[in-house]
Amino acid sequence: MARRLAWWTGVVLLGVAALYVGTWRLWALTVLLWSLYELCFCPTTCGIATGGGAVCRNATHGRLFACTHVPGHQRSKTDALWRPTVRHEPGSRPRLPQSDGAPAAHRRARLTPSRASIAPRQRLMAYAAVIGLAVTVVQTAVGLAGPW
Numbered sequence: 001m002a003r004r005l006a007w008w009t010g011v012v013l014l015g016v017a018a019l020y021v022g023t024w025r026l027w028a029l030t031v032l033l034w035s036l037y038e039l040c041f042c043p044t045t046c047g048i049a050t051g052g053g054a055v056c057r058n059a060t061h062g063r064l065f066a067c068t069h070v071p072g073h074q075r076s077k078t079d080a081l082w083r084p085t086v087r088h089e090p091g092s093r094p095r096l097p098q099s100d101g102a103p104a105a106h107r108r109a110r111l112t113p114s115r116a117s118i119a120p121r122q123r124l125m126a127y128a129a130v131i132g133l134a135v136t137v138v139q140t141a142v143g144l145a146g147p148w
């Protein structure tokens with residue numbers, strides 16, 4: 001809790017300073033700090049929902065990271081975050097490739113991460129942080145190259 005308060009205090013203070021000073025550099029630093037916090041340090045839950053629909057409530061830090069208690073959750077979370085959202089009908093099964101030469105046991109192992117999903121709020125915050133990070137990098141590159 002104290003760590004979370006320290007991060008948010010830093011973000012708010014930087015935002016107030018950026019508002020007062022009025023330069024894009026402090027705004028970029030504020031957004032960058034917030035993005036870093038959301039992606040790597042904010043206390044949250046794993047949030048992976050696998051085949052049965054149960055959501056993993058183990059604690060973790062950062063929207064990009066899953067719990068370390070359950071093997072495979074990190075891969076599932078990474079896949080679920082960056083895969084476009086596709087809704088399947090309840091009871092339907094995703095299609096397997098017809099013939100990729102892999103043994104059946106390996107097909108099942110590859111199928112499991114793609115069936116995992118993630119809480120919409122976690123996805124939204126991770127995307128917002130990544131977009132904020134990308135905008136900051138572009139703005140910094142443009143701002144440093146320009147005459148202003």
Ligand SMILES: [Zn+2]
Nearest residue numbers: 046056067073
């Ligand atoms: Zn987990």
